Amino acid sequence: MIDARSWKKKRAARFGLWFLYVFTAGGVFITGGCGASDGDAEKTANVTYIALAAKVRGLDPGDIGDTTSSAVAAQVFECLYEYHYLKRPYELVPRLAADMPSVSDNGLVYTIKIKSGIYFTPDACFGKKPHKLTAADFVFAWKRIADIKYLSKNWWIFDERIVGLDEFREYTKNCKTAADVDYSRPVEGLQTPDKNTLVIKLKRPWPQITYMLAHLPTAPVPVEAVRYYGKDIVNHPVGTGPFRLAKWHKGSYIELVRNELYRERFYPSEGEESDRQAGFLSDAGKPLPLVDSIVMVIVQEDPPRWFLFLNGKIDASGIPKDNFGEAIDRRGGLTDQMKHRNIHLEVFREPSTYWLGFNMEDEVIGSNRPLRLAISHAVDRQKYIELFTNNRGETALGFIPPLMKSYDPEIRQTAGGYDPARAREFVKMARAAAGGELPRLTLSIPGTDAVSRQQGQFFQHCFEQVGLDITTDYMDWPTFQNKIKTKSAQIFMLGWIADYPDAENFLQLFYSANESPGPNNFNYSNAEFDRIYELASAMPECPERTAMYRQAERIVVEDRPAVFLMHGVAYLLHHDWVHNYKPHAFGYGTAQYRRIDVEQRLRYGR
Amino acid sequence: MTAYIIRRLLYTIPVVFGVLLTTFLLFNIVGGDVTDRIAGRAASAETRAEIRAEYGWDKPLFFSWDSQFIRHMTNAATFRFGRSWIDREPIIDKIRRGAGPSLMLTVPMFVGTLAISVSLALAVAFLRGTWFDKIAVVVCVAGMSLPFLSFILFGQYFLAYKWGLFPVYFWPDLSPPQYLALPVLIGIAAGLGSNVRFYRTVMLDEMDADYVRTAFAKGLGPAGVLFKHVLKNGMIPILTRVVLAVPFLFLGALLLERFFGIPGLGYLMIEAIGARDFQVINAMTYIGAVLFVGFNLLTDICYCLVDPRVSLE
Numbered sequence: 026m027i028d029a030r031s032w033k034k035k036r037a038a039r040f041g042l043w044f045l046y047v048f049t050a051g052g053v054f055i056t057g058g059c060g061a062s063d064g065d066a067e068k069t070a071n072v073t074y075i076a077l078a079a080k081v082r083g084l085d086p087g088d089i090g091d092t093t094s095s096a097v098a099a100q101v102f103e104c105l106y107e108y109h110y111l112k113r114p115y116e117l118v119p120r121l122a123a124d125m126p127s128v129s130d131n132g133l134v135y136t137i138k139i140k141s142g143i144y145f146t147p148d149a150c151f152g153k154k155p156h157k158l159t160a161a162d163f164v165f166a167w168k169r170i171a172d173i174k175y176l177s178k179n180w181w182i183f184d185e186r187i188v189g190l191d192e193f194r195e196y197t198k199n200c201k202t203a204a205d206v207d208y209s210r211p212v213e214g215l216q217t218p219d220k221n222t223l224v225i226k227l228k229r230p231w232p233q234i235t236y237m238l239a240h241l242p243t244a245p246v247p248v249e250a251v252r253y254y255g256k257d258i259v260n261h262p263v264g265t266g267p268f269r270l271a272k273w274h275k276g277s278y279i280e281l282v283r284n285e286l287y288r289e290r291f292y293p294s295e296g297e298e299s300d301r302q303a304g305f306l307s308d309a310g311k312p313l314p315l316v317d318s319i320v321m322v323i324v325q326e327d328p329p330r331w332f333l334f335l336n337g338k339i340d341a342s343g344i345p346k347d348n349f350g351e352a353i354d355r356r357g358g359l360t361d362q363m364k365h366r367n368i369h370l371e372v373f374r375e376p377s378t379y380w381l382g383f384n385m386e387d388e389v390i391g392s393n394r395p396l397r398l399a400i401s402h403a404v405d406r407q408k409y410i411e412l413f414t415n416n417r418g419e420t421a422l423g424f425i426p427p428l429m430k431s432y433d434p435e436i437r438q439t440a441g442g443y444d445p446a447r448a449r450e451f452v453k454m455a456r457a458a459a460g461g462e463l464p465r466l467t468l469s470i471p472g473t474d475a476v477s478r479q480q481g482q483f484f485q486h487c488f489e490q491v492g493l494d495i496t497t498d499y500m501d502w503p504t505f506q507n508k509i510k511t512k513s514a515q516i517f518m519l520g521w522i523a524d525y526p527d528a529e530n531f532l533q534l535f536y537s538a539n540e541s542p543g544p545n546n547f548n549y550s551n552a553e554f555d556r557i558y559e560l561a562s563a564m565p566e567c568p569e570r571t572a573m574y575r576q577a578e579r580i581v582v583e584d585r586p587a588v589f590l591m592h593g594v595a596y597l598l599h600h601d602w603v604h605n606y607k608p609h610a611f612g613y614g615t616a617q618y619r620r621i622d623v624e625q626r627l628r629y630g631r
Numbered sequence: 632m633t634a635y636i637i638r639r640l641l642y643t644i645p646v647v648f649g650v651l652l653t654t655f656l657l658f659n660i661v662g663g664d665v666t667d668r669i670a671g672r673a674a675s676a677e678t679r680a681e682i683r684a685e686y687g688w689d690k691p692l693f694f695s696w697d698s699q700f701i702r703h704m705t706n707a708a709t710f711r712f713g714r715s716w717i718d719r720e721p722i723i724d725k726i727r728r729g730a731g732p733s734l735m736l737t738v739p740m741f742v743g744t745l746a747i748s749v750s751l752a753l754a755v756a757f758l759r760g761t762w763f764d765k766i767a768v769v770v771c772v773a774g775m776s777l778p779f780l781s782f783i784l785f786g787q788y789f790l791a792y793k794w795g796l797f798p799v800y801f802w803p804d805l806s807p808p809q810y811l812a813l814p815v816l817i818g819i820a821a822g823l824g825s826n827v828r829f830y831r832t833v834m835l836d837e838m839d840a841d842y843v844r845t846a847f848a849k850g851l852g853p854a855g856v857l858f859k860h861v862l863k864n865g866m867i868p869i870l871t872r873v874v875l876a877v878p879f880l881f882l883g884a885l886l887l888e889r890f891f892g893i894p895g896l897g898y899l900m901i902e903a904i905g906a907r908d909f910q911v912i913n914a915m916t917y918i919g920a921v922l923f924v925g926f927n928l929l930t931d932i933c934y935c936l937v938d939p940r941v942s943l944e
Contacts, residue, residue, distance in 0.1 A: 082718040276894030332792040
């Protein structure tokens with residue numbers, strides 16, 4: 026007779042073993058051949074592998090508004106000017122232009138000669154006849170940005186700048202459909218006296234135009250491509266650059282390959298003194314691009330991006346917040362683990378400033394300067410940088426970052442820093458100014474994740490230390506933007522990364538005509554500031570202009586429409602097989618300068 | 632049965648209409664205006680007006696023949712969802728492109744989870760009260776308690792990065808079985824806890840039934856009793872769970888797709904939510920609702936096929 030208990034136990038053991046077997050066998054079956062490929066073939070190719078932190082939205086330069094798409098399109102398209110790859114401070118040099126522009130005495134007419142013999146990359150849209158670049162291609166591209174039917178995100182570049190272009194935009198408003206817009210309609214301020222000459226007439230002096238002519242949306246686009254691809258042109262970039270699009274698996278990866286018909290261009294032979302020691306000039310005079318192709322894989326999450334970098338799959342990476350301690354030691358250098366992997370660190374200043382902005386139209390905070398000063402002295406900036414950026418930042422007391430030529434080191438004296446005792450005095454003055462107790466303040470934070478909430482708690486703590494009552498409101502980015510645009514935020518957390526190395530790009534954020542929904546999110550208005558801004562922004566670079574920029578900054582800091590928190594400092598890592606890796610704050614299409622040592626890459630991890 | 636199916640199909644009309652109305656109200660009234668995001672920085676009022684005209688947002692919401700709601704309904708009925716405002720790509724193209732990768736991930740995950748969890752549940756139910764059962768229950772509860780993200784991070788760190796058994800992430804030179812193996816395995820492992828617990832309960836209900844004792848008394852072996860009788864009688868709750876899960880397979884796996892670079896519909900949905908691309912969210916919600924209603928009907932038909940006691944009237 027079988028004992029029921031032992032029978033069950035025997036079967037239990039048998040079932041246990043059976044499932045163990047099934048799991049093991051299944052595991053072996055699934056993993057068989059699935060391990061990370063050795064990838065030797067890919068490692069020996071002269072390719073640079075880049076991880077993109079967001080999806081690419083489109084590769085039509087006229088409508089590009091995000092940094093990821095710009096990073097890809099800038100390898101395919103070229104502008105009239107570009108930033109010198111090595112020289113600092115950042116300096117513009119001709120790219121499609123033959124020389125720097127010739128400017129009339131009144132600063133209103135720019136004459137630009139375009140290099141001859143440049144062709145767009147061969148494409149089905151041209152048929153058999155290649156398209157040679159002419160000045161008319163620029164005129165077409167810029168009229169297209171002005172065309173309201175095209176709905177470009179970049180009209181702000183030319184808005185109220187070029188004679189006749191606003192009128193062209195007005196004309197397009199009356200066209201029923203996009204197809205009705207007549208691009209042959211002349212624009213007085215955009216003339217092409219010959220095929221290689223472009224004359225731009227401005228409505229008022231605009232010295233920053235040269236920076237805009239190095240900005241990707243102003244790149245020439247061939248009319249044939251626009252007509253041939255229609256709305257699908259976002260997927261078919263046709264430029265004059267060193268690379269052309271080979272594959273684009275949307276949401277996965279993009280492969281760009283060398284443009285075989287690319288003209289002769291060479292790696293720069295001038296740079297800073299330190300560039301020679303760093304080896305950045307060892308490829309001087311070599312034809313560009315130095316790599317045959319670029320593979321850009323979209324990796325939106327930090328952990329896989331970090332693992333791919335450590336595995337040697339991607340050539341360079343930023344450092345995720347959670348892995349900072351693994352990469353950087355307490356002295357700010359690389360850890361032994363990183364050194365052992367022959368990983369290199371590049372640290373560079375970003376053209377950025379982050380702040381807690383005040384809505385100057387808010388009746389509580391806008392009319393109470395002592396309250397704004399109290400908040401400004403209450404925030405421990407250094408602690409903020411330490412807690413939330415792993416010390417990747419510099420304390421900000423003004424808004425012009427140290428990387429800009431017009432940065433004013435003396436601004437600290439005007440602003441004063443973290444000083445809780447002083448903040449408490451200002452709180453008393455603020456109460457007196459308000460005629461009683463201060464109401465609860467509201468801080469809007471763009472983000473609902475854990476880090477955003479920790480930031481909210483940090484500011485709440487800073488405010489409470491000096492006797493201010495504050496509540497934090499966390500929201501997603503679109504809601505936040507909407508709140509800013511409709512002037513309904515009281516205090517908000519935001520920042521700005523400059524588009525070009527001219528402090529005017531920061532000053533415009535405080536110009537009263539730019540109030541929300543424009544870029545002046547503070548809705549700040551000061552007649553003296555406006556006067557200086559209008560004068561200085563029309564001046565070419567000179568010591569007088571620098572002095573005026575600094576004066577304007579001091580006016581803003583005195584009024585304190587924001588608590589300036591920090592200027593960003595970027596930490597970038599790259600493997601030793603990547604040569605000429607010099608970070609650039611404004612240049613996007615820099616992959617052409619990189620050289621890959623495939624032998625070194627092959628040795629990695631062996 | 633035909634009359635029943637026709638009646639059920641007619642019922643789907645108000646359900647789908649309700650979904651369309653809800654999504655319309657949510658995205659067009661509560662959701663707010665995204666015109667500024669399309670227009671770019673410092674856009675003028677005219678630019679915003681032009682954008683509103685382009686997307687039909689300048690039309691009345693309801694009470695007009697060319698109202699936004701009528702257009703919303705017509706688009707849904709014809710599966711013409713327009714273009715995404717993020718990249719101006721036709722939404723239907725995005726959905727077509729994403730469905731394949733999503734199904735490649737979710738179908739093996741689903742089938743694997745189902746096969747393993749039903750088999751384990753049968754074993755655990757059969758061995759109720761033994762060490763195997765107790766350990767299984769503890770492991771299941773632990774598995775259910777762990778966040779899905781923990782499974783992903785654990786798998787990606789140890790199985791892929793540290794031990795090199797799998798690729799860390801999608802890579803252009805890898806074939807789908809190679810880069811999908813780890814996310815599928817993680818998906819199966821993460822789903823086992825709750826599924827085994829559920830199916831164990833279903834099986835236990837059956838194991839206590841008289842017919843099981845009768846079957847054993849007649850001399851049938853455990854395999855015969857379990858697979859021939861218990862499993863068959865437990866099919867109704869299994870079917871309900873299985874068939875209703877199928878529509879969600881089309882919608883992809885949000886986190887897995889994002890962490891492993893699989894360009895499926897889950898990834899698309901996350902992206903659309905983050906960017907407030909209501910056109911895409913709306914299309915996905917609508918397709919999800921239609922599939923859900925369809926598979927609900929299919930569940931009822933399957934009941935009838937697997938259990939002769941059920942008749943559709």
